[in-house]
Amino acid sequence: MKAQDFRYERPSTMDEALAILADTDQEAQPLAGGQSLMPMMNFRLAAPDVLVDLGGVPELSGICEDNGEIVIGAMTRYRDLMASEMVARDVPLLAAAxxxxxxxxxxxxxxxxxxxALSDPAAESPAVLLALGGSVDLRSASGQRSVAADEFFFGLYETARQPEELITAVRLPKAAPGHRFGFYEITRRHGDYAMIGxxxxxxPDWRIAFFSVAGTPLRATDAEAVLNADASDIDAAVAALASLEIDGDRHGDPAMKRHLAGVALRRAIGGMS
Amino acid sequence: MSQTQDITVTINGETIHATVPVRQNLADFLRNGQGLTGTHVGCEHGVCGACTLLMDDQTVRSCLTLAVQADGASITTIEGLGARPDTKALKAAFTNRNALQCGYCTPGMLASALEYIESGAPADRTAIREHLSGNYCRCTGYQSIVDAVCETIEGRQS
Amino acid sequence: MSGPLTDLDRPNSYIGRAVPRADAARLLEGRGRFVDDLQLPRMLHAAFLRSPYAHARVNGFDLEAARAVPGVHTILTGKDLEGVVEPYVGVLSHLAGLQSAPQMPMAVDVARWQGEPLVMVIAESRAIAEDALGLIEADLDPLDPVTDPEAALEPGAALIHDSLGSNLAWERTVDVGDVDAAFAADGVTTVERSFTFGRHTGVTLETRAAVAAFDPSTDQLTFWYSGQAPHMMQFIFAKHLGLMEEDVRVIAHDVGGSFGIKIHTYGDEVATAAAAKLLGRPIKFVADRLESFQTDIHARDHIVKGRMGLTADGKIAALEFDDITGIGPFSMYPRTSAIEANQVLNLTGAPYEIENYRARSRVVFQNKNLMCQYRAVGHPIAMAICDCLLEDAAREIGMDVAEVRRRNLMADDSYPRQSASGMKLADLSHQQSLEKLLEIMDYNGLRADQAQARKSGVYRGIGLVSMVEVTNPSPAFYGIGGAPIASQDGATVRLDAGGGLRISSSVTEQGQGTNGILAQIAADRFGIPIDRVRVTTGDTDTVPYGGGTWASRGAGIGGEAMLQAAVALRDQVLDVAAVMLQTEPSKLDIRDGAVTDLDGSERMTLSDLARTVYYRGNELPSDMKPELVATRHYRVTDFPFVFTNGAMAAQVEVDVETGMVKVLGFWAVEDCGRVINPMLVDEQVRGGVVQGIGGALYEECLYDEEGQLLNASMADYEVPMAAEMPDIVVAHVETPTRTSELGAKGAGEAGTGGAPAALMNAVNDALSPLGGRIHQMPMTPERILKALGTV
Structure with missing residues (x-):
């Protein structure tokens, strides 16, 4: 189980990284933390011709506030997010996840x-981004754009990011007094990808994002509408999950997963603070 | 053939210059290139935790880290853990509680346990179990490992 | 103080004590010697192209592009090994009627499971070999896969081996008493259940690994492998590669977990040895994790319909079941894949007084990975069938599950005796073990807690199991049927000139602490500090001939051999000392590394004695022929197996909304006879319990109907991890076996054999107020919610 060979590039600036992505006509893959990409490469499920290691680009890391949003550099590691007082205070949903x-x-x-960028449908972060209504900053050699969470996730491992683009930062709205958040996932073992979450x-409007339900994280817009009308009508919100298009997986068929989605939603709401 | 690159890396306090295939992961580099076979490979996809070691004093999966990514870094493998202050007590506790059987998970388990101990965290069995939940042991049932970590922390505090 | 010392007050009294093992120091420093650590000059690396289909005709391969990859040395196909490797067939004569087909290391004409090796690439590195694999064009015609064992037996089912005429490998029935009459009797309550036991596998953390080196000048093969039975492999390589047995050296140093997975003949390993012989260069093969899941033997995979009749006063009137098990496309060589089914028939109900017992098992070929012996062979199925039926039946008649056991367990004073299936039983303690279990778990307290919790909608359950475990097997297990598997083991103890002991044994170390307990036994019985003992195991060139480590035999058989060898050497040394000191051997003792008088006063150090013998023989009488080495062998003679027993209990909480099961507590009382090292035994039991929890709750090799393994990764095949496991309370009853002086029986498999039944009982106890019940393992959330009718 050894990775296929590739050309290794370790740019030291973002512009350099973008230039590599723009110049190559081969498949180039940015390498961030490598905790999802490297397993895929070891299994040879991913075999990029060029691996662009972003570990040497300091400007991609860091957490700051910008105009009511918490801006998290794409290369900011989970460890640093967990240690961040700003994240704990201003993005409590991320902190909970x-x-x-x-x-x-x-x-x-x-x-x-x-x-x-990899957007594993069972991963926590994409759902957090979606529930917060954040956005993703993308940049290529020819320009930059910001894509709202609702437009970012296309399909299984597919996102709005183009091959020549890098995710530079993630923007998450800062929590205001009175805002409430909840997170719940059901895993068989601590730290596993969730059966559902x-x-x-x-x-103050409700946003609900499920993960491990389909090829992408899914917003439960019908349930949101129920709660926007009456935040206490959790039974109706759960019933509204009937409209979610949920796929089965090795943990259960769609009916099982829909049931778990309801349980998870109740428990997440029950634990909101 | 594999493309190669020169790296300089500090391994257990020793500065090493090496030419490595860029696709070679850190575990294979240490084992095959440096003869440091104490780092064990169990799954090569980052789940089992056997290959866990310290890179710049943080635990990493060496099967998910390329050797070239360690350029300029300081690596501590099981062969070098003895230089850390809590290692002696932890190893003694592992021995006296038989917190290892086949020993294959042990290098990664020690690295993860030391990270927990060095963080100053308490001898809380649930927290220790959670911290070690990315390190798979098929032999012991984990209890003696948790006992050993607790004992080390308690000894550290007294 | 004078006179002979008793066992307990002797110096060097190590047997029965929690002595830390010397191997820990090496392993904690990263100085283990695992196969993949080995680097030999000019060593090449192997990787295998494996069948992507469960069943396919092999037409051929285009190897041109792969051969052109720089660094690729040789590519071999299944056909290339014809004439190099003699095919093997996994049958044994004592399993009458068992049939299987000749097997080659790599498929030749037909591939019969997804993962079967097809082509071997040998290259300068594993990465390069894998590069080449990707360039091989395989011409394969998919054939209809046969995956379901029941469908495999239906008329018209596709045949996996045309030559066998049927997909049935073996069938055995047992019929004792009058089962029909017993079920039909007045007042008998019958419960009937369908059980499904999923496939799972060992997931040794160190994957299978081998380095083969062949010296054409001497025709000698050296094979380093991660395995449990060096002498068995010596025979197999000699026979199937056309070598003399004495020219094959098999070495197993540190083994990163085995659990029965590493005791079989794998095509990868035979091909590696064959290629080394062909090429004259060392070849390494280390399975990656994907290959492990696809080709390490799987286990269990049973579908059982069972019923039990219980009289109104809670006595088992009759037990009957019908078992079918899929074993993959071949019976594994040389142990066969019929042993698990055989064990299920032998062991089910063995703790209880049962007069009427009828059972059938059918062992069926299918296009999945091979199934064979993994830790606690057959035990979890056997224990679950009987003890789950027993608890369900007790619930039916309103009897407490501890009480129903009291009424049915064989009495502790009733041995020796036979089980319903005819197994010879001796020295067991079911009653005492049950009572001890109830005490240490505070059974009544847990029942009160359960009742209280239910009032607040929390569903806790308590489940028990009373069990037997097969240990210390005699030749009746394998050797009698023609398998090249030694049932006896040997031990050698040598006093070296420095006064230390060098001991060696044919049992092997896989982490369970074999080396440590052998040292304890030798030091204890010889009379020397344990830190003066050095141990060698796992090398056919240097250790006595023997079976290795399996079926919980290392301590009981290997330990007894070591005890006898140490006693023999002690006598030999005292004979020499008596001459040198001009006294009688009976007036001397060996204590703490010195020859002493019976009052303990030192007469001569062992080093002085040994140096005299080795260096200055002139000081000894010329007719004296001192021997400072002793070898003894031991086998079990009076019994086919030395059974142990145990009683275990699980307390679980079922989240009835999610179907998740949390194991709140687990208690195990084990009677493995003489406990040589309680610390090692307790950890063995705990580790076994955790593997049992894995089988009961998490682990399953999931195949689709096409025979594709769906979860061949550590992320998708769930093994128990630290966070979910409970602390496990272990206690002992010690009823030494009278078959040996040491009195030790095995302990390593009990937890894996017993825990699943206890957990299934606990879950069903938790679900019972809701009317749900589950008899399928693993008990996944989905299956539990289906049992509750929630989804």
Missing amino acids: LPHIAHPAIRNRGTLGGSL VAVAQA
Whole structure:
């Protein structure tokens, strides 16, 4: 189980990284924390011709506030997010999700940007982004853009990011007084990808994002509408999950997963603060 | 053939210059290139934790880290853990509680356990179990490992 | 103080004590010697192209592009090994009627499971070999896969081996008493259940690994492998590669977990040895984790319909079941894949007084990976069938599950005796073990807690199991049927000139602490500090001939051989000392590394004695022929197996909304006879329990109908991890076996054999107020919610 050969590039600036991505006509893959990409490469499920290691680009890391948003550099590692007082205070939903992400050695390396770029449908971060209504900053050699969470996730491992683009940062709205958040996931073992999970925000409108339900994280818009009308009508919100298009997987058929989605939603709401 | 690159890396306090295939992971580099076979490879996809070691004092999966990524870094493998202050007590506790059987998970388990101990965290069995939940042991049932970590922390505090 | 010392107050009294093992120091420093650590000059690396289909005709391969990869040395196909490797067939004569087909290391004409090796690439590195694999064009015609064992037996089912005429490998029935009459009797309550036991596998953390080196000048093969039975492999390589047995050296140093996985003949390893012979260069093969899941033997995979009749006063009137098990496309060589089914028939109900017992098992070929012996062979199935039926039946008649056991367990004073299936039993303690279990778990307290929790909608359950475990097997297990598997083991103890002991044994070390307990036994019985004992195991060139480590035999058989060897050497040394000191051997003792008088006063150090013998023989009488080395062998003679027993209990909490099961507590009382090292035994039991929890709750090799393994990664095949496991309380009853002086029986498999039944009982106990019940392992959330009718 050894990775296929590749050309290794380790740019030291973002412009250099973007230039490499723009110049190559081969398949180039940015390497962030490597905690999802490297397993795929070892299995030879991914075999990029060029691997662009972003570990030497300091400007991609860091956490700051910008105009009511918390801006997290794509290469910011989970470990640093967990240690961040700003994240704990201003993005409590992300803070709640972080301990559920894998294990310490993975969080020491894994990055928020990398997770979003690969967009594993069972991963926590994409759902957090979706529930918060954040956005993803993308940049290529020819320009930059910001894509809202609702437009970012296309399909299984597919996102709005183009091959020549890098995720540079993730923008998450800062929590305001009165905003409430909840997170719940059901895993068979601590740190596993979830059987099902949900991130919930009431900020002040409700946004509910499930993960491990389909090829992408899914917003439960019907349930959100129920709660926007009556935040106490949780039974109706759960019933509204009937409209979610949920796929089965090895943990259960769609009916089982829909049932778990309801349980997770109740528990997430029950634990909101 | 594999493309190669020169790296300089500090391994257990020793500065090493090496030419490595860029596709070679850190575990294979240490084992095959440096003869440091104490780092064990169990799954090569980052799940089992056997290959866990310290890179710049943080645990990493060496099967998910390329050797070239360690350029400029300081690596501590099981062969070098003895230089850390809590290692002696931890190893004694592992021995006296038989917190290892086949010993294959042990290098990664020690690295993860030391990270927990060095963080100053308490001798809380649940927290220790969670911290070690990325390190798979098929032999012991984990209890003696948790006992050993607790004993080390308690000894550290007294 | 004068006179002979008793066992307990002797110096060097190590047997029965929690002595830390010397191997820990090496392993904690990263100085283990695992196969993949070995680098030999000019060594090449192997990787295998494996069948992507469960069943396919092999037409051929285009190897041109692969051969052109720089660094690729040789590529071999299955056909290339014809004439190099003699095919093997996994049958044994004592399993009458068992049939299988000749097997080659790599498929020749037909591939019969997804993962079967097809082509071997040998290259300068594993990475390069894998590069070449990707360039091989395989011409394969998919054939209809036969995956379901029941469908495999239906008329018209595709045949996996045309030559066998049927997909049935073996069938055995047992019929004792009058089962029909017993079920039909007045007042008998019958419960009938369908059990499904999923496939799982060992997931040794160190994967299978081998380095083969062949010296054409001497025709000698040296084979380093991660395995449990060096002498068995010596025979197999000699026979199937056309070598003399004495020219094959098999070495197993540190082994990173085995659990029965590493005791079989794998095509990868035979091909590696064959290629080394062909090429004259060392070849390394280390399975990656994907290959492990696809080709390490799987286990269990049973579908059982069972019923039990219980009289109104809770006595078992009759037990009957019908078992079918899929074993993959071949019976594994040389142990066969019929042993698990055989064990299920032999062991089910063995703790209880049962007069009417009828059982059938059918062993069926299918296009999945091979199934064979993994830790606690057959035990989890056997224990679950009987003890789950027993608890369900007790619930049916309103009897407490501890009480129903009291009424049915064989009495502790009733041995020797036979089980319903005819197994000879002796020195067991079911009753005492059950009572001890109830005490250490505070059974009544847990029942009160359960009742209280239910009031607040929390569903906790308590489940028990009373079990037997097969240990210390005699030749009746394998040798009698023609397998090249030694049932006896040997031990050698040598006093060296420095006064230390060098001991060696044919049992092997896989982490369970064999080397440590052998040292304890030798030091204890010889009379020397344990830190003066050095141990060698796992090398056919240097250790006595023997079976290795399997079926919980290392301590019981290998330990007894060591005890006898140490006693023999002690006598030999005292004979020499008596001459040198001009006294009688009976007036001397060996204590703490010195020859002493019976009052303990030192007469001569062992080093002085040995140096005299070795260096200055002139000081000895010329007719004296001192021997400072002793070898003894031991086998079990009076019994086919030395059974142990145990009683275990699980307390679980079922989240009835999610179907998740949390194991709150686990208690195990084990009677493995003489406990040589309680610390090692306790950890063995705990580790075994955790593997049992894995089988009961998590682990399953999931195949689709096409025979594709769906979860061949550590992320998708779930093994128990630290966070979910409970602390496990272990206690002992010690009823030494009278078959040996040491009195030790095995302990390593009990937890794996017993825990699943206890957990299934606990879960069903938790679900019972809701009307749900589950008899399928692993008990996944989905299956539990289906049992509850939630989804």
